[in-house]
Amino acid sequence: METILSQLLNGLDKGSAYALIALGLTLIFGTLGVVNFAHGAIFMIGAFCAVTLSRIFSISFETIDPTKTDFLGNPAVIKTPYVEAWFGPEMGHWLIDWSVPLAILFSIPIMIAVGYIMERGLIKHFYKRPHADQILVTFGLAIVLQEVIKYFYGANPISTPAPEAFKGSYDFGALLGFEANRIVYPYWRLVYFMFAAVVISAVFSFLRFTTFGMVVRAGMADRETVGLLGINIDRRFTFMFGLAAAVAGTAGVMYAPVLSPNYHMGMDFLVLSFVVVVVGGMGSLPGAVAAGFLLGVLESFASMNEVKSIIPGIDQIIIYVVAIVILLTRPRGLMGKKGVMED
Amino acid sequence: MSTSNFTRRGLLKTGAVTGAGLALPTIFTSGAMAFTNEPTGGSVTLGFNVPQSGAYADEGADELRAYELAVEHLNGGGDGGMMNTFSSKVLEGNGIMGKKVEFVTGDTQTKSDAARASAKSMIEKDGAVMITGGSSSGVAIAVQGLCQEAGVIFMAGLTHSNDTTGKDKKANGFRHFFNAYMSAAALAPVLKNLYGTDRKAYHLTADYSWGWTQEESIAAATEAMGWETVNKVRTPLGAGDFSSYITPILQTDADVLVLNHYGGDMVNSLTNAVQFGLRDKMVNGKNFEIVVPLYSRLMARGAGANVKGIHGSTNWHWSLQDEGSKAFVKSFGTKYGFPPSQAAHTVYCQTLLYADAVARAGSFNPCAVGEALEDFQFDGLGNGPTLYRAGDHQCFKDVLVVRGKENPTSEFDLLEVVEVTPAAQVTYDVDHPMFAGGALGECNAG
Numbered sequence: 001m002e003t004i005l006s007q008l009l010n011g012l013d014k015g016s017a018y019a020l021i022a023l024g025l026t027l028i029f030g031t032l033g034v035v036n037f038a039h040g041a042i043f044m045i046g047a048f049c050a051v052t053l054s055r056i057f058s059i060s061f062e063t064i065d066p067t068k069t070d071f072l073g074n075p076a077v078i079k080t081p082y083v084e085a086w087f088g089p090e091m092g093h094w095l096i097d098w099s100v101p102l103a104i105l106f107s108i109p110i111m112i113a114v115g116y117i118m119e120r121g122l123i124k125h126f127y128k129r130p131h132a133d134q135i136l137v138t139f140g141l142a143i144v145l146q147e148v149i150k151y152f153y154g155a156n157p158i159s160t161p162a163p164e165a166f167k168g169s170y171d172f173g174a175l176l177g178f179e180a181n182r183i184v185y186p187y188w189r190l191v192y193f194m195f196a197a198v199v200i201s202a203v204f205s206f207l208r209f210t211t212f213g214m215v216v217r218a219g220m221a222d223r224e225t226v227g228l229l230g231i232n233i234d235r236r237f238t239f240m241f242g243l244a245a246a247v248a249g250t251a252g253v254m255y256a257p258v259l260s261p262n263y264h265m266g267m268d269f270l271v272l273s274f275v276v277v278v279v280g281g282m283g284s285l286p287g288a289v290a291a292g293f294l295l296g297v298l299e300s301f302a303s304m305n306e307v308k309s310i311i312p313g314i315d316q317i318i319i320y321v322v323a324i325v326i327l328l329t330r331p332r333g334l335m336g337k338k339g340v341m342e343d
Numbered sequence: 344m345s346t347s348n349f350t351r352r353g354l355l356k357t358g359a360v361t362g363a364g365l366a367l368p369t370i371f372t373s374g375a376m377a378f379t380n381e382p383t384g385g386s387v388t389l390g391f392n393v394p395q396s397g398a399y400a401d402e403g404a405d406e407l408r409a410y411e412l413a414v415e416h417l418n419g420g421g422d423g424g425m426m427n428t429f430s431s432k433v434l435e436g437n438g439i440m441g442k443k444v445e446f447v448t449g450d451t452q453t454k455s456d457a458a459r460a461s462a463k464s465m466i467e468k469d470g471a472v473m474i475t476g477g478s479s480s481g482v483a484i485a486v487q488g489l490c491q492e493a494g495v496i497f498m499a500g501l502t503h504s505n506d507t508t509g510k511d512k513k514a515n516g517f518r519h520f521f522n523a524y525m526s527a528a529a530l531a532p533v534l535k536n537l538y539g540t541d542r543k544a545y546h547l548t549a550d551y552s553w554g555w556t557q558e559e560s561i562a563a564a565t566e567a568m569g570w571e572t573v574n575k576v577r578t579p580l581g582a583g584d585f586s587s588y589i590t591p592i593l594q595t596d597a598d599v600l601v602l603n604h605y606g607g608d609m610v611n612s613l614t615n616a617v618q619f620g621l622r623d624k625m626v627n628g629k630n631f632e633i634v635v636p637l638y639s640r641l642m643a644r645g646a647g648a649n650v651k652g653i654h655g656s657t658n659w660h661w662s663l664q665d666e667g668s669k670a671f672v673k674s675f676g677t678k679y680g681f682p683p684s685q686a687a688h689t690v691y692c693q694t695l696l697y698a699d700a701v702a703r704a705g706s707f708n709p710c711a712v713g714e715a716l717e718d719f720q721f722d723g724l725g726n727g728p729t730l731y732r733a734g735d736h737q738c739f740k741d742v743l744v745v746r747g748k749e750n751p752t753s754e755f756d757l758l759e760v761v762e763v764t765p766a767a768q769v770t771y772d773v774d775h776p777m778f779a780g781g782a783l784g785e786c787n788a789g
Contacts, residue, residue, distance in 0.1 A: 002593075002594050003590075003591055003594050006590040006591070006593065006594070007587060007590065009590075010586045010587045010590055011587075013586065014584060014586075014587075068752070070753065071661060071662075071672065071676060071681075071682045071753070071755055071756075072672070072673060072676045072677065076752075076753075150396075150400065154400075154401050154404075155396075155397070155399070155400035155401045155404075156401040156606075156607070156610075156641055156642075156644065156645045157607050157610045157611070157645035157646075158645065159610075159614075159644070159645055159646060159647025159648070159649070161647060161648065168620060168623070169618065169619055169620040181593065181620065181624055181625075182593050182594055183590075183593070184593060184619055184620050185619075186618040186619060186620075188618070189586075189618070258584070258618075259583060259584060259611050259614065259615075260610050260611065260614060260645050260646070260647070262607055262645075265583070268581070268583050299587070300586075300587040303587040303588055304587075304591065305574065305576060305591060315579070315587075316579050
């Protein structure tokens with residue numbers, strides 16, 4: 001029972017990341033009809049926004065300390081962050097410590113700009129081309145973006161810790177009457193789960209309750225008719241591309257303390273997220289979210305020793321097995337529209 | 344009825360001409376090229392095959408820096424680095440046997456097929472007489488096999504699997520780096536002193552050659568001192584988030600987690616383990632402990648503060664105070680502005696050792712070079728006196744046990760050496776069961 005509860009929590013956490021990326025993918029597919037293989041790279045750029053802000057806050061001036069030596073035996077160079085000099089040691093330390101949450105504010109305009117440039121500069125030229133062409137060009141773009149990140153940040157993971165206030169983990173087991181420290185969940189992962197819930201709710205509310213959202217939904221249903229009403233639906237869809245980029249980017253920012261960012265983290269998530277979108281139903285936002293959580297939980301359960309001892313290697317293929325079963329029995333996905341990926 | 348135009352004289356003539364024709368290429372080959380890529384001009388080409396892309400690209404970049412430094416020193420440039428401290432004094436700074444050292448590079452991408460393709464290209468197109476490098480045991484074993492077939496020497500870089508000089512050893516392959524058995528032999532006494540003999544260990548293991556031998560070695564060494572192995576769980580390479588493999592540990596009575604992971608996997612699994620509170624956990628009145636059998640400074644940087652207080656082993660560390668290590672750190676640090684990694688150290692040593700063996704053998708013939716390396720004893724390249732054992736082409740030298748530093752003074756000062764385990768303590772017999780199943784075979788000169 002304890003193991004099942006632990007894996008359920010893990011699955012919800014993994015599912016949060018899958019759902020956030022799949023949500024953005026679905027927004028882009030539903031509005032622009034583009035299969036965007038560069039979406040994982042946007043998630044990765046978001047994580048590196050957190051790395052960048054952390055480094056900006058850590059930019060230091062150097063003073064020589066003759067009493068100490070560096071690795072070559074020369075007088076040691078002492079680095080003092082400018083933020084500590086400008087705002088005082090306490091405030092400066094706080095800024096550095098809280099650089100990941102603060103990076104959300106830093107990343108939103110950057111991600112919208114990245115999304116806008118990507119859409120206007122490249123992807124709009126592929127709207128009327130086959131999906132295979134879109135996949136090729138966006139996949140190429142993803143490789144370019146990850147190589148750029150590797151050039152500037154190197155290939156090794158970069159440690160980007162959460163604020164001190166969120167270190168440690170919460171003992172869910174004790175809350176539920178189990179032995180202490182047997183079902184725990186890190187505080188930052190709880191933050192990530194809540195962040196995902198807020199972002200998903202905000203996107204749904206935006207599309208459901210605002211005029212802009214209603215027009216976008218109408219455009220998704222019938223683009224030509226909305227255009228004939230004199231509405232510039234293309235501009236709204238471009239905005240939606242920027243919004244999808246912002247969702248993936250902020251998801252990346254908040255994910256940075258969960259796993260140290262590295263240049264290929266986008267690719268690691270991308271394929272899984274596409275499976276999530278297909279299982280949920282291409283173009284279905286609720287489907288993407290539901291499938292994200294469902295597959296995250298299933299993946300966690302599949303990695304249990306008890307399950308692996310019965311079906312070795314199931315932890316590595318479970319998502320694809322589920323995808324095959326869903327596509328064979330319900331080609332439109334769990335909540336997809338009739339006619340999408342279905343004859 | 345059939346007729347024949349053959350005469351006895353004609354048959355003899357035809358036989359002689361055919362025989363001469365068949366012998367001709369051999370005569371030319373043996374005269375012009377006694378072995379694969381015998382250098383004929385004023386230079387000799389070495390092939391540096393390292394990961395320039397993929398997950399280990401940073402280690403590959405550091406290896407390339409060290410290779411370039413070694414070439415500079417061999418050609419008489421720079422401050423000479425460890426050539427000044429190397430116990431063998433045949434290298435004179437005039438290249439190798441008077442031939443200027445040149446090099447070509449390849450990208451292994453940390454993939455066996457890509458590594459073999461780039462090594463093949465360097466041997467066939469660029470005329471490399473020796474191949475070196477790598478940052479994965481799978482890659483090293485694949486390239487070592489290729490070099491054996493091609494008839495060139497392979498000086499392995501970063502490869503820690505027992506199999507490289509165990510069941511997959513080859514006469515043309517040589518390893519300066521230590522291996523999983525040696526890590527376990529060095530770590531076990533330290534772990535015994537720190538954590539006692541009554542411990543229950545849970546292993547998470549990278550599911551490939553290196554992980555398997557690491558797990559086998561460390562489990563055997565810790566069980567021999569009384570520890571119980573609670574579970575061994577294989578994890579997919581590059582799993583990313585290891586949380587679903589970490590949380591089941593909380594529901595066992597294990598009090599030690601052994602992370603048989605390397606590179607990004609180690610960074611992620613250690614980060615997850617710390618996030619889930621394993622460092623703060625008490626089991627049966629004991630502090631829960633984490634062990635990382637194979638450490639590197641580059642990995643420690645990725646894991647950040649999570650490495651504090653965690654023990655592991657390493658082949659070499661820049662803080663060593665022997666003359667060879669100091670000379671290398673000074674040379675590398677002055678040129679590049681930061682201290683070298685263990686990957687840089689081992690490939691620099693391999694390049695010098697190859698050049699030295701050629702000079703001592705008086706030939707680039709791989710069989711002569713191999714003979715010069717076999718049972719060669721040297722000093723001055725860090726880690727104290729070292730033996731290149733003839734039986735399996737494995738180097739035996741002191742192994743370092745390190746700990747993540749609690750209060751680092753710089754971005755490089757992440758690990759501290761807590762024990763220098765003497766070479767004798769990590770040496771094993773050539774026919775040790777963990778290294779059985781293969782044969783060195785015969786040297787191939789092409």
